Amino acid sequence: MTLSDDEQRRLDDIEHQLWVEDPRFTRRLDTLHSEYVSGMPGEIDVRGLLIVFTALVIVFVGIMVNLLPVGVLGFVAMIVGGNIALQHSTHHTSEAAGVHT
Structure with missing residues (x-):
């Protein structure tokens, strides 16, 4: 606009x-x-996004076949994938703000 x-x-x-x-x-x-x-443009790691989407499918499969461990495994994989996808972005943002971890 x-x-x-x-x-x-x-x-x-x-x-x-x-x-x-x-x-x-x-x-x-x-x-x-x-x-x-x-x-x-290049901040989000594509591998992490792939892990997140694959893990989402695993969660749905776990729900459909009523296997709680499969759903939990998928959920954990989604968290790991999200962390991988955003790790570089968070690191870059904290550096720009003057915060060094």
Whole structure:
């Protein structure tokens, strides 16, 4: 959705005012935003997503055949897969925020 000319002008005014009031904070926001945007497309590990979807199928199979251990195994695999899929993204975000784990 695009902004109207008036809305864009107001947004530019607010941005300029923020630069005037606190340039250090604004530079930090710009840095965080550019790091976040530049890292977005390749952040999620596809292997992790494959594990999550496969595990979801295992959970459904466990439910359909009434085998609790199969469902639990699928659920655990979903958690592991989600962790693998998002691990790089979380690490990148915490680095950008200045938090080192």
